[in-house]
Amino acid sequence: MKRLGLILVPYLWLLALFLVPFLIVLKISLSDTELAIPPYTPTLDIAEGWEGIKTWWAGLDLENYTWLASDDLYWKAYLSSLKIAVISTLLTLIVGYPIAYGMSRAPDEWRPTLMMLIILPFWTSFLIRVYSWKAILSNEGLLNQLLIYLGIITDPLVILNTNVAVYIGIVYTYLPFMVLPIYSALERLDESLLEAAEDLGCSRFTAFWLVTMPLSKQGIIAGSFLVFIPAMGEFVIPALLGGSKTLMIGKVLWEEFFSNRDWPVASAVAVVLLLLLIIPIVLFQRNEEKQREAQK
Amino acid sequence: MKKTWVTLGAALALGATAATAEEVRVYNWSDYIDEDLLSQFEEETGIDLIYDVFDSNEVLETKMLAGGSGYDVVVPTASFMERQITAGVFQTLDKSKLPNIDNLWDVIAERTAQFDPDNAYSINYMWGTTGMGVNVEKVKEALGDDAAIDSLALIFDPANMEKLASCGVHILDAPDEVVPAALTYLGEDPNSHDPEVLAKVEPLMSAISPYVQKFHSSEYINAIANGDICVAFGWSGDILQARDRADEADNGVEIVYNAPKEGALMWFDQLAIPADAPNPEGAHKFLNFMLDAKNMAAASNYVYYANGNKASQEFLEEDVIGDPAIYPTEEAMANTYVKGAYPSKVQRVVTRMWTAIKSGT
Numbered sequence: 001m002k003r004l005g006l007i008l009v010p011y012l013w014l015l016a017l018f019l020v021p022f023l024i025v026l027k028i029s030l031s032d033t034e035l036a037i038p039p040y041t042p043t044l045d046i047a048e049g050w051e052g053i054k055t056w057w058a059g060l061d062l063e064n065y066t067w068l069a070s071d072d073l074y075w076k077a078y079l080s081s082l083k084i085a086v087i088s089t090l091l092t093l094i095v096g097y098p099i100a101y102g103m104s105r106a107p108d109e110w111r112p113t114l115m116m117l118i119i120l121p122f123w124t125s126f127l128i129r130v131y132s133w134k135a136i137l138s139n140e141g142l143l144n145q146l147l148i149y150l151g152i153i154t155d156p157l158v159i160l161n162t163n164v165a166v167y168i169g170i171v172y173t174y175l176p177f178m179v180l181p182i183y184s185a186l187e188r189l190d191e192s193l194l195e196a197a198e199d200l201g202c203s204r205f206t207a208f209w210l211v212t213m214p215l216s217k218q219g220i221i222a223g224s225f226l227v228f229i230p231a232m233g234e235f236v237i238p239a240l241l242g243g244s245k246t247l248m249i250g251k252v253l254w255e256e257f258f259s260n261r262d263w264p265v266a267s268a269v270a271v272v273l274l275l276l277l278i279i280p281i282v283l284f285q286r287n288e289e290k291q292r293e294a295q296k
Numbered sequence: 297m298k299k300t301w302v303t304l305g306a307a308l309a310l311g312a313t314a315a316t317a318e319e320v321r322v323y324n325w326s327d328y329i330d331e332d333l334l335s336q337f338e339e340e341t342g343i344d345l346i347y348d349v350f351d352s353n354e355v356l357e358t359k360m361l362a363g364g365s366g367y368d369v370v371v372p373t374a375s376f377m378e379r380q381i382t383a384g385v386f387q388t389l390d391k392s393k394l395p396n397i398d399n400l401w402d403v404i405a406e407r408t409a410q411f412d413p414d415n416a417y418s419i420n421y422m423w424g425t426t427g428m429g430v431n432v433e434k435v436k437e438a439l440g441d442d443a444a445i446d447s448l449a450l451i452f453d454p455a456n457m458e459k460l461a462s463c464g465v466h467i468l469d470a471p472d473e474v475v476p477a478a479l480t481y482l483g484e485d486p487n488s489h490d491p492e493v494l495a496k497v498e499p500l501m502s503a504i505s506p507y508v509q510k511f512h513s514s515e516y517i518n519a520i521a522n523g524d525i526c527v528a529f530g531w532s533g534d535i536l537q538a539r540d541r542a543d544e545a546d547n548g549v550e551i552v553y554n555a556p557k558e559g560a561l562m563w564f565d566q567l568a569i570p571a572d573a574p575n576p577e578g579a580h581k582f583l584n585f586m587l588d589a590k591n592m593a594a595a596s597n598y599v600y601y602a603n604g605n606k607a608s609q610e611f612l613e614e615d616v617i618g619d620p621a622i623y624p625t626e627e628a629m630a631n632t633y634v635k636g637a638y639p640s641k642v643q644r645v646v647t648r649m650w651t652a653i654k655s656g657t
Contacts, residue, residue, distance in 0.1 A: 033640060035379065035382055035383045035640065036361075036383050036384065037360075037361055037362070037363040037383060037384060037385065038361060038362060038363060039361040039362075039383070071648070073648070073651060073652075138519075138524055139464065139524050140522055140523060140524050155462075158509075161509050161510045243509065243510055244469075244505065244508060244510055244511045244654040244655065245654070245655055245656060246655075247655040252651070255647060255651060257358060258352070258354035258355055258357075258358050259354050259471070259643075259647045259650070260643060260644055260647045261354075261357060261358065261361060261640075261643075262644070
């Protein structure tokens with residue numbers, strides 16, 4: 001009985017918070033737009049009983065999905081999101097790994113403080129933190145003023161409203177998600193392994209490459225997925241920091257929903273995005289399970 | 297556990313009754329009212345005013361079409377409202393509850409009646425034109441002293457835009473307003489729904505879009521006031537607010553607004569009550585409060601937009617009523633056009649084109 005409960009609870013959770021919303025979106029993606037409240041048809045009228053369900057079912061079709069395939073905008077937007085997500089994941093890894101490594105090598109009494117420094121920014125709203133980057137990166141912003149004051153540049157660098165600003169925003173925002181899993185992997189690392197490697201003639205770098213890196217692999221994978229998955233569907237950061245040339249699927253979805261008032265096509269875009277993300281999500285789950293197995 | 301649920305239920309029930317009895321929820325454009333008026337309304341009526349803002353008709357429309365927004369008063373632009381009335385979003389106004397309605401200005405009411413027959417669903421809040429805000433010094437530096445800052449060529453001629461790109465240009469992220477302007481520049485009917493005519497906008501705008509720093513509908517106020525950008529294609533009053541902010545900051549930025557000499561889009565923002573407003577009674581009180589001549593004048597004096605309230609004009613400050621950028625001369629009024637809503641199919645063509653223009657795909 002207890003065992004059943006243990007299995008049932010997470011699945012109910014998944015059902016309520018994932019499957020039900022997904023089915024609602026899927027349902028809308030199969031309907032057509034209409035100028036009404038809500039702005040799509042058919043709507044399910046339970047009061048009409050079985051007949052109502054039948055007419056509702058007959059009104060659904062895959063038209064919106066053929067529409068997505070017929071316009072290259074959507075594929076370009078998916079690909080461009082993919083590119084931005086991959087590049088920012090790599091950048092976050094490059095920045096995050098040394099931080100995590102440094103933390104794990106720091107004296108024990110420093111670690112809580114260092115951990116605090118990573119977590120502290122979360123105490124401020126995400127939106128405010130992204131917004132403050134605007135003040136740093138704008139033409140008349142802090143960064144340009146500093147560089148001009150130091151005489152490094154004469155004309156302000158245009159960073160805000162470009163893809164560079166989007167990368168900066170994503171790396172900054174998701175850095176803790178990369179640092180924490182890597183740190184937890186490195187922290188568990190048995191230092192005697194490194195000593196053994198050095199005894200056996202490895203240089204410090206080879207020891208790092210052959211011992212530390214493979215042992216922190218799980219952390220790297222977990223961190224990368226935690227950055228990649230949300231970055232793929234990111235909307236707020238490109239909307240605030242990106243320019244008009246930043247094409248991301250989140251923005252396309254917004255436009256379908258708000259500018260075209262086309263909820264069915266917007267829902268179809270969302271369903272496809274979710275299906276594309278299921279692959280990395282499943283891989284992430286596998287990795288987590290493997291890690292749990294390894295710890296047993 | 298049970299106790300928690302009871303408390304929670306009671307709290308919800310309390311919340312619900314409070315919402316129907318004592319609150320009016322207003323959803324208006326950002327930077328669009330003198331906030332002193334909000335507390336004044338609360339003092340006069342004893343009703344709690346909950347005030348939220350948005351910066352695009354699209355956002356408002358989506359909330360309205362989803363239904364159950366919980367707002368009692370919203371402020372759509374007339375062209376969007378026309379379509380929303382068809383969708384059954386609004387309730388007809390009970391004019392017996394609006395004794396101040398005689399203050400309205402017939403010149404404006406006639407024009408808004410094109411969107412809302414008999415003005416049955418709405419009253420005019422503010423109106424204005426869409427045009428060019430210019431940081432004079434920087435634009436002259438880029439284009440020379442004789443730059444025509446009152447012509448659409450300023451933003452639609454790639455030669456001009458190339459030179460302006462480094463000092464920064466923002467354009468409204470509102471295809472419903474920019475596409476008609478582009479058509480005007482091309483000498484076409486700004487209200488055209490003909491796909492072939494609309495298609496002419498894409499090459500024109502794609503040629504200038506690489507030089508546009510951002511398409512956005514509210515950021516330009518601060519950006520041009522701070523000197524971050526030198527040209528904004530935006531709404532008259534927003535640019536005049538930016539002018540005012542720059543004056544206050546005394547940062548040496550001089551901003552001028554001009555309606556395009558080729559013809560300007562005139563728009564009307566309307567106060568309306570959603571069909572499912574929780575407190576229509578209070579909503580009427582708010583509308584009547586805003587119809588008061590002095591209150592409406594205070595709003596215009598603050599936001600630098602003209603209003604549709606004839607009686608308010610005697611309370612307007614000289615730099616508002618006397619500024620032809622806000623209250624255009626009769627001649628300039630004749631050089632304006634109004635734009636209706638796009639039907640769904642045309643809307644899709646326009647939005648798709650807009651995405652292509654902005655992103656290059």
